[in-house]
Amino acid sequence: MSTLPANPQVVTHELRCVHCGKVQETADRMFRCTQCSELLEVVYPEWADAPREFALRLKEIWRERRGSSLPENASGVWRFRELLPQVDRQHIVTMSEGNTPLVPLKKAARELRLPNLLVKHQGMNPTGSFKDTGISAAITMARAEGFSWVCCASTGNTSASVAAYAARAEMKSIVLLPAGQVTAGKLAQALEYGAHVLQLRTDFDSCLKVLHEVVRKFPAYLLNSLNPYRLEGQKTVAFELMEQLDWRVPEHVVVPGGNLGNSSALGKGFMELHNLGLIKLLPKISIIQAAGANPLVRTMRENGGKELIRVNAETRATAIRIGNPASWRKAVSVLRNTAGACEEVSESEIAQAKAELGAEGIGCEPASAATLAGLKKLAAAGFVKAAETVVLLLTGHMLKDVDYMKQAPGQSLLGPMEADSDTVITTLEKIYARH
Ligand code: F0G
Numbered sequence: 012m013s014t015l016p017a018n019p020q021v022v023t024h025e026l027r028c029v030h031c032g033k034v035q036e037t038a039d040r041m042f043r044c045t046q047c048s049e050l051l052e053v054v055y056p057e058w059a060d061a062p063r064e065f066a067l068r069l070k071e072i073w074r075e076r077r078g079s080s081l082p083e084n085a086s087g088v089w090r091f092r093e094l095l096p097q098v099d100r101q102h103i104v105t106m107s108e109g110n111t112p113l114v115p116l117k118k119a120a121r122e123l124r125l126p127n128l129l130v131k132h133q134g135m136n137p138t139g140s141f142k143d144t145g146i147s148a149a150i151t152m153a154r155a156e157g158f159s160w161v162c163c164a165s166t167g168n169t170s171a172s173v174a175a176y177a178a179r180a181e182m183k184s185i186v187l188l189p190a191g192q193v194t195a196g197k198l199a200q201a202l203e204y205g206a207h208v209l210q211l212r213t214d215f216d217s218c219l220k221v222l223h224e225v226v227r228k229f230p231a232y233l234l235n236s237l238n239p240y241r242l243e244g245q246k247t248v249a250f251e252l253m254e255q256l257d258w259r260v261p262e263h264v265v266v267p268g269g270n271l272g273n274s275s276a277l278g279k280g281f282m283e284l285h286n287l288g289l290i291k292l293l294p295k296i297s298i299i300q301a302a303g304a305n306p307l308v309r310t311m312r313e314n315g316g317k318e319l320i321r322v323n324a325e326t327r328a329t330a331i332r333i334g335n336p337a338s339w340r341k342a343v344s345v346l347r348n349t350a351g352a353c354e355e356v357s358e359s360e361i362a363q364a365k366a367e368l369g370a371e372g373i374g375c376e377p378a379s380a381a382t383l384a385g386l387k388k389l390a391a392a393g394f395v396k397a398a399e400t401v402v403l404l405l406t407g408h409m410l411k412d413v414d415y416m417k418q419a420p421g422q423s424l425l426g427p428m429e430a431d432s433d434t435v436i437t438t439l440e441k442i443y444a445r446h
Contacts, residue, residue: 035051085107088247104176105151111134111135113252115129116129125390132373134406145245154180166215170193170200174201184204187221188208193210214334216321237338242272244276249279249283261399262294263297265297266297267379267404271338299353301361302355329378354388364387379406
């Protein structure tokens with residue numbers, strides 16, 4: 012017999028400014044504080060006074076839902092709905108996002124002398140990136156509020172996800188992309204799912220700026236990660252990860268940083284579990300940026316996280332080619348609250364790490380491989396120690412960026428050659444001789 016309560020706890024939420032703390036009466040179109048213009052976060056005041064026994068029962072409730080085929084239970088986001096904004100289930104837009112595998116690394120674990128090294132592959136989401144968890148949550152809110160148009164600026168993955176979820180919800184989507192800087196695979200996804208794609212002659216940071224103006228005049232719901240509901244969906248990766256680890260907290264979680272929504276969401280997820288008493292410790296959350304797109308690294312290094320240092324971003328990891336990250340303040344808090352590190356990695360370090368993951372059968376985007384590249388530096392510096400459990404968040408699927416492979420190290424593509432067995436056998440003999 013089910014031990015679930017007949018009516019799952021209904022918890023109301025508030026939107027609170029991350030800087031001045033003002034609770035907002037209503038959210039404006041840009042999800043900015045009416046007092047100081049900073050970003051907002053979703054808070055659940057009722058949970059602060061909830062009986063501890065109820066919080067502890069969440070583990071059991073969430074586990075039970077895993078066996079259910081109801082769409083809201085099959086979703087790796089909505090399964091955790093006690094810690095999400097409450098919406099009528101009829102509004103929920105889901106494609107069973109989340110539910111991504113946690114896989115141990117072998118070769119890299121041996122080489123780094125980190126026997127407990129794992130990757131959580133968020134590239135296994137419906138559109139091939141972690142964005143789906145956040146978009147499921149935020150587009151659900153858009154639908155509940157009666158919007159029929161949604162929009163985003165994107166380096167590619169958000170646009171793919173927005174387009175797909177909008178199509179599922181029978182809504183229209185608009186995406187602004189930096190022309191020539193989005194991989195063919197991501198662009199193809201947005202087009203396939205029927206988005207109105209506008210390529211702008213600029214970078215991601217300026218696309219987002221233009222979108223701010225558009226949203227003021229055009230009744231489209233903003234789905235970039237400054238929308239706090241996005242982060243509510245994305246934070247569930249922390250809940251799912253803890254279930255997969257049987258609630259043993261890893262010492263480190265390493266995540267790539269671009270606009271810094273994901274690292275902020277991850278930190279929020281862990282903090283909420285900690286505040287509810289579901290975990291006793293916090294992992295150190297470390298954020299890795301490409302050296303050519305390193306505003307957070309510079310901000311931490313040069314002024315300890317007080318004022319954002321913007322940069323002109325340049326990296327072949329196009330997903331994180333961002334110089335003016337919206338969620339930098341939230342990310343600084345995550346680094347402080349969890350005592351994580353902020354590190355940068357070069358283009359060749361990213362390429363090498365991506366090849367090493369590939370050699371273990373794990374295909375990811377260059378931006379995701381930055382996590383392994385960063386971990387190597389953190390381990391070499393003694394920040395990560397041998398007995399510790401480390402989880403790398405791989406944010407996007409390898410097929411998102413196949414052109415990157417053209418310049419990747421260590422490949423074995425031979426031919427074209429004659430289609431006869433002698434040629435093939437001679438070639439194979441040479442290969443065998445080398446092994
Ligand atoms: N990894 C991948 C594969 C991404 O697509 C992104 C961001 C990140 C990491 C960084 O996450 O921005 O939350 O710090 N892509 C966004 C987009 C910007 O438009 O698809 P972040």
